[in-house]
Structures are given as C-alpha cells and as structure tokens.
Amino acid sequence: MMTKLRILGYGKALAQKPITNDDLSKMVDTNDEWIYSRTGIKSRYVTIDENTSDLGYRASCMAIDDAQINANELDIIIVATMTPDKFTPSVASMIQARLGIENANIYAFDINCACSGFIFALKIAAKLLEPGQKALVIGAETLSKIINWQDRTTCVLFGDGAGAMIVSADENAQSAAFYLHTINDDQQVLFANGISLDSAEQRYGNIQMKGQEVFKFAINAMSEAIIKVLEEADITLDDISLIIPHQANLRIIKAVAKKMNIDLDKFYINLEKYGNTSAASIPLALADANDQQMLGNNKKIIMVGFGAGLSYGACLLQI
Ligand code: UT7
Numbered sequence: 001m002m003t004k005l006r007i008l009g010y011g012k013a014l015a016q017k018p019i020t021n022d023d024l025s026k027m028v029d030t031n032d033e034w035i036y037s038r039t040g041i042k043s044r045y046v047t048i049d050e051n052t053s054d055l056g057y058r059a060s061c062m063a064i065d066d067a068q069i070n071a072n073e074l075d076i077i078i079v080a081t082m083t084p085d086k087f088t089p090s091v092a093s094m095i096q097a098r099l100g101i102e103n104a105n106i107y108a109f110d111i112n113c114a115c116s117g118f119i120f121a122l123k124i125a126a127k128l129l130e131p132g133q134k135a136l137v138i139g140a141e142t143l144s145k146i147i148n149w150q151d152r153t154t155c156v157l158f159g160d161g162a163g164a165m166i167v168s169a170d171e172n173a174q175s176a177a178f179y180l181h182t183i184n185d186d187q188q189v190l191f192a193n194g195i196s197l198d199s200a201e202q203r204y205g206n207i208q209m210k211g212q213e214v215f216k217f218a219i220n221a222m223s224e225a226i227i228k229v230l231e232e233a234d235i236t237l238d239d240i241s242l243i244i245p246h247q248a249n250l251r252i253i254k255a256v257a258k259k260m261n262i263d264l265d266k267f268y269i270n271l272e273k274y275g276n277t278s279a280a281s282i283p284l285a286l287a288d289a290n291d292q293q294m295l296g297n298n299k300k301i302i303m304v305g306f307g308a309g310l311s312y313g314a315c316l317l318q319i
Contacts, residue, residue: 003126006173007295007319008134008166009067012287013058014274015045015142015160028152035156040250044159044275046144051085053094055162056140059283060095063136063164066290071099074166076135077108078125080117080279082192082308083142084110091140105133114190115246115307116180117279119315122167122303123178129169138164139279146192148206157248158207159275163283174298174318179228181221182309189213190308218248219255221312222304226260229302229316237262239300240316242289246305247271247281268294278307295319 020043021032035041047055056079064071079092092108113120118139125135140162149155185191193205222245230236243266245253250271257264268289277284282303289295298318306312 003129003176004170004173005126005176005317006168006170007317008069008168009063009065010283010287010290011059011062011064011066011164012284013055013062013162015047015050015055017046017048018043019046021156024156027149028155030152030156038251039157040269040271041157041275042272045161047142047160050142052081052083052140052142052162053085053091053098055142055160056091056138056164057095057098059140059162059164060099060136060138063166067166069134069166071101072103073134074101074103074136075105075133076125076128077106077138078121078135079110079138079140080113080121081110081140082112082114082117082278083145092138095138113279113307113311114309115248115276115278115281116305116309116311116313117307118163118282119178119303119305119313120180120311122315123180123313125167126176126178129167131169131171134166134168136164136166138162139281139283141278141280143207143278146206151206153211154207154209157276159277161274161277161280161284163280163287165283165286175233177229177232177316178313179225179232180313181225182311185308185310187213189217190310215249215252217310218252218306219259221306221310222252222256223259225304225312225314226302229314233316235300240266240302241299242266242268242294242301244268244282244285244289244301244303246307247274247285248276
C-alpha cells in the first residue's frame with residue numbers, strides 16, 4: 001500500500017573546511033582537469049572537529065525551523081549513515097538528546113545502507129508513521145574519517161555533510177511510491193572494513209572500490225529504480241518535474257539521462273560543490289533545491305540513489 005507523506009521542512013549542514021581539486025593535487029598525484037572531467041567535482045567540504053552527529057544535529061535544527069515545529073512534536077528520528085560517531089549509541093539517539101526531546105512517543109535509530117541510505121530511511125519512516133505523526137529523517141556522513149588520503153582513486157570523490165527532512169503521515173497528502181533493492185556484491189566492488197577479527201592491521205578499513213564496476217552498476221540501478229517508481233505510481237516521466245539523483249559522478253547522471261532519454265535539466269545536480277557525501281547527498285540536494293524554490297506547488301519529484309550493498313532505490317513524492 002502506498003503511504004501518504006507530506007514534507008514539512010528541509011535542512012542541511014556543510015562541513016567546515018572546503019578542499020578544492022587544486023588542494024588535492026598538492027596531496028596526491030592528481031589534477032583539477034582529471035577530477036573535473038571524470039567526475040564533475042570541483043570542491044568538497046571536509047570536517048575539522050565536527051563528527052557525524054554534529055553535522056546531523058545542525059541540519060536537523062534547520063529542518064525543524066523550516067517546518068515551524070517544536071522538536072517535541074517529533075515521533076521518530078532515523079539517521080542514515082555509514083560513518084557514525086560511535087558503535088553505540090546511534091547518531092539518531094545522540095541527536096534526540098541534543099534536541100532535548102522529551103516526547104513520550106519518541107524513538108530514534110540509525111540505518112546503514114551506504115549511499116542509498118536516505119531513500120531506505122524514508123521508506124522505513126513511511127512504514128512506521130501513524131497518521132498525524134512526524135519523523136525527522138537525516139542523512140549524515142563524515143566520510144573523511146574512512147578515506148585513505150594517499151589513495152587518489154578514492155580521496156578525490158568524497159565529502160562530508162548532512163541533510164535532514166521533516167516528514168509527516170498525512171491523509172490529505174499524495175501517496176509516495178518506493179522501490180528498494182539490494183543485489184549481491186560477490187566481487188566486493190565497494191566496501192570499507194569495520195573491525196576485523198583477523199589481525200590488528202585490518203582492524204579499521206578505508207573505502208575501497210572497483211570504480212568502473214560501480215559506474216556500470218549505478219547506471220543500470222538508477223534507471224531501473226526510476227522506472228519501478230513510475231510504474232508503481234502509474235505515471236510517466238513527463239509528469240516528473242525534478243529528479244534528485246545520488247550525487248556521485250556527473251558522468252553517471254549524464255549516462256542515466258542518455259539511456260532513459262531524459263533531458264539533463266530534469267536532474268538536480270550540486271556535486272560540483274560537495275563531491276559524493278554518501279547518505280547525505282540526496283537530502284543535501286533537496287535542501288539546496290528547496291532554497292532555489294525548485295520544490296513545492298505539488299510538483300512530483302523522484303529521488304534515486306545507489307551504493308554499497310550493492311543497494312539502490314527510488315522514491316517518488318508529490319511535494
Ligand atoms: O557512491 C558510490 C561511490 N562510487 C562511485 O560512484 C564510483 C563510480 N565510478 C567512478 O566514478 C569512476 O570509475 C571513477 C571516477 C572512480 C574513475 O574514473 P574512470 O574513468 O573509471 O577512471 P579509471 O579508474 O579507469 O582510471 C583511469 C586512469 C588510471 O590510470 P591508467 O591505469 O590509465 O594509467 C588511473 O590510475 O586514471 C588514473 N587515476 C587518476 N589520475 C589522476 C585514477 N584516479 C586518478 C586521479 N587523478 N584522482
């Protein structure tokens with residue numbers, strides 16, 4: 001059954017330190033021309049002393065203000081992240097405490113679905129929300145903690161940040177359509193090790209990937225997910241005002257546009273400024289699109305993402 005969702009507010013937080021491609025070229029053997037032509041990225045923000053919960057908290061405060069609600073009106077907090085501050089408690093619990101929420105119904109938890117995490121978190125919120133209830137859904141990452149800054153094949157791609165959204169279950173809103181899927185990553189094309197039992201050297205891991213494999217997967221995955229939510233909502237691409245894709249690589253977005261014969265202008269793109277912020281990328285893009293008055297007026301939008309797992313998914317919403 002499709003869930004009726006209304007978006008009440010958006011928020012975002014950028015990490016403190018901008019790092020340009022030229023800055024990176026002083027750290028590893030790379031250059032602006034390579035990075036920009038292969039990815040579309042010019043700059044990214046990296047944290048100095050803020051952890052994931054700090055970025056998530058800042059984005060949450062902005063979303064709460066934007067929604068013009070009191071934090072105590074929230075019923076659920078879900079954080080999508082693969083770079084939590086601690087193994088426990090969850091980033092969501094930490095944000096609940098900093099917001100000082102004492103609502104008797106509140107519960108908070110994290111999910112990890114890598115770069116697809118925000119879509120998965122939104123689907124969970126849609127399933128859990130009772131009519132009239134409100135959820136704070138956050139994507140927050142400090143990927144700089146798990147990047148090998150000597151590895152030019154990965155360090156140029158990622159950035160830190162957070163995006164947040166307040167969403168309510170509203171009988172008068174339009175139904176949201178979701179599609180989520182994970183396929184077996186037999187070849188380990190995208191991963192970051194956690195704590196290993198094997199040896200001290202392997203205790204913590206940096207992000208590693210087979211870029212071209214991920215690239216091919218991403219194009220098929222995003223195209224399939226867009227088709228699936230259109231089918232579920234029983235509408236066509238012509239009815240969609242804006243597609244908010246995971247901001248990983250401009251060439252991936254262009255390839256999806258070409259494969260599906262969609263005008264590139266229909267895709268919201270801000271990866272030039274932020275790089276790939278994983279679970280934060282879609283809510284950061286939503287917050288920026290909202291700042292630019294591109295949302296609202298009952299527009300239909302599709303959010304679509306892919307990431308480690310291998311996971312992918314989409315959400316079609318009227319906002
Ligand atoms: O959220 C999901 C996260 N992951 C992704 O979205 C990744 C998807 N994949 C990609 O975006 C692309 O595969 C990359 C941007 C990662 C790489 O682009 P590519 O066109 O697939 O390049 P490549 O891996 O085939 O590398 C081409 C060359 C290689 O040199 P040789 O072997 O041709 O001499 C690399 O060593 O470029 C070299 N290279 C670099 N050169 C300068 C790799 N990284 C860099 C770099 N600067 N940063």
